[in-house]
Amino acid sequence: MAVDDLKVKIGLEVHCQLTSLKTKLFCSCSADYRGDKPNTHVCPVCIGIPGTLPVVNEKAVNFAVMVASALNSKISERMVFFRKNYFYPDMPKNFQISQYDKAGGIPISVGGFLTLDGGRRVMIRRIQLEEDPGKLSYEGTIETSRYTLVDYNRAGVALVEVVTEPDLESPREARIFLEKLRSQLEHLGVFDGSLEGSMRCDANISLAEGRRVEVKNISSFKEVERALNFEVTRQGTLVGKGIRVGMETRHWDEVRRITVTLRVKEEEQDYRYFPEPDLMPIQITEEYVSKLRASMPELPESRRQRFIETYGISGQNADVLIDNKALADFFEKCVELKTNPQEASNWIVGDLIAYLHAAGIELSESKITPKHLTRILQMIDDGTISIKIAKLVLEEMMKTGATPEEIVERKGLRRISDTTYLADLVNKIFRENTQAVSDAVRDEKAVNYLVGQLMKATQGKADPELANKLIRDKLAELSK
């Protein structure tokens, strides 16, 4: 079989921290630990002192049920926590309180789907609630001797884990899925994807039937796509040479941009799951679920519909905006400031996103505000600047946060509509381009060339309509 014919199958296990929770999943330690000194957000419960008892954070259950609803997943009537036993320094209790869909462990929900732009559904296997382990950092070098530090600030923070079926057909699609998932969670108000490490991902990928490789702990959407692309090439090469792909767990090395073997496993690791004896099963009634559903904020799909129907923007623009809540919010603020919606959406989806991509930053890291963009569009409308100049202003604004007026004044970008000044330039251009001038009688390209020369001489600042008129008037005058 040709390597190109191999069907790529990717499944994801995504861990999302419910960042809107103030406290951890089973104790009252603050979950807002980022940037704080190690081991300052800990208590006897989350570091597992014997004799302490966990208490479920009710809000975490609410949030997880909302996530399950948004992903069309079937919510369990009875939710049971399990102990996942393993011995590792990041988990001080030597087990993680989690859920499971085997061994009688019942997750928040099973099944469900998330719809991609083409309408195809990526099926979800289960959604579960669990606690995050602590964080290890590996310090020192071989020369100075190596050691490991443990920070339990993160230990016990609430995660919702979304497990998909192996439904994704390419690394690119895996990335799109993650972006959509992030947007769902952000619209629900339970999650802030801009916080470092708030979404982490394991991926499994197979090309040849049943030969599944797992890639562990990938930190960002971009890295997920890269790691999976590497695996497609690696596994494809093996299959092409007739070599069996080893079923194993691999680690993505972000620096070298390769995956390396972590452990070879022929069957699933045995975590000795058993019901957590310290937590009662939670009954989830229909009434409770429908109450929660009714309180849920607007989700991406209906927001998309509203953007198209209320603001009249194109479906394509709406798709792009909706996949990034920050951009969708930015757009709506522009509209509130009375910006033409279609134009605002074109600028956001076009130049603004292009700038963010090129700079490798998120909207929140740029300095632009809806007020700024609105002002730029007004300046185009009233003729102060040309579209070309507007692009320059936008870029400068995103870098410095200066107002469009400041940038236009400081850089002298105001549109030139001074007829006398421009007419002088036209005379000069005609003297220097005699060939083009004589061609212009029958060749429209030569006319455009002359207009282009005038725009060039004014660094793009000449009023384009006026520039056109002056060139054509001058040509008409000559041919008399």
Ligand code: ZN
């Ligand atoms: Zn605690």
Ligand code: MN
């Ligand atoms: Mn997990």
